[in-house]
Amino acid sequence: MPGLFDGRYKLVTEFGRSLLAKSGLVLARVEYAKSAGGRPIAVTHAGAQLATRTVFAPEAWPLRVLAYDAEGRPKPETGDGPVPQDIAGPCCFAGDLVARDRALPELAAGDLVALLDTGAYYFSNHFAYNSLPRPGIYGFDATSADGDVRFATVREPQTVDEIVAESGAKHALGLSRLR
Incomplete structure (x- = not known):
């Protein structure tokens, strides 16, 4: 190991997203469901205050999303299969979306949403917008x-x-x- 630090090599480390993202998830209960512009929206308590980077730069910080029923079981698809819908947070602006047009079983009040890949940055970057x-x-x-x-x-x-x-x-x- 001493040879690594004798100046011949440049040591670069990055312990954030690449190592830790997959180790975290946010579970959020759907507080209510609504429709706007013809698309269902599931409103949760997890939004911009937790997933700041995802809300403001969704292409650079996408999250995988899974749907569960109120008992924590995978939510089954009904009817014609998955429904394109938005997953919204509690902040008071229309852009507080952690997922846009995401094909999932249609969510209803009481269901759970799992936001995956939140092990890096999401728990340390909370901001107190709206005193959340x-x-x-x-x-x-x-x-x-x-x-x-x-x-x-x-x-x-x-x-x-x-x-x-x-x-x-x-x-x-x-x-x-x-x-």
């Missing part, structure tokens, strides 16, 4: 001999009190006291 909380992050191990899946908390979900403090509650009267 940072979600909890959980690791899991499914390799036990007994077949059980074990979960561990990596980061607690952000509380309302933490959002209020982060938003400046300590200094709430500051502007009203200016002359």
Whole structure:
């Protein structure tokens, strides 16, 4: 190993997307479904505040999306098969879409959406637009001999009190006291 660091070689590392993207997923419950412009839209609580790069540069940061029913089972296709639909987030602008025109079984309130390939950047780039909380992050191990899946908390979900403090509650009267 010392020969790698004696100056003959240039060492380049990249530990983000290429190594970690496949190791994460975001599970989001469909809060409600609607239609706009003739296309179904599933509205979830996971959007631009988590998938900032995907929402603003979808061609460069695409996500694979899977559909599950409310019990977590793969959602079966009905009727004519998959339906082109958008997966929207909670932010207050029409472009808060993590997937556009995605062919999936038609989603309804209570269903789950899995946004795959979110192991790199998605949990560290949260932004507090609309005071949306940072979600909890959980690791899991499914390799036990007994077949059980074990979960561990990596980061607690952000509380309302933490959002209020982060938003400046300590200094709430500051502007009203200016002359």
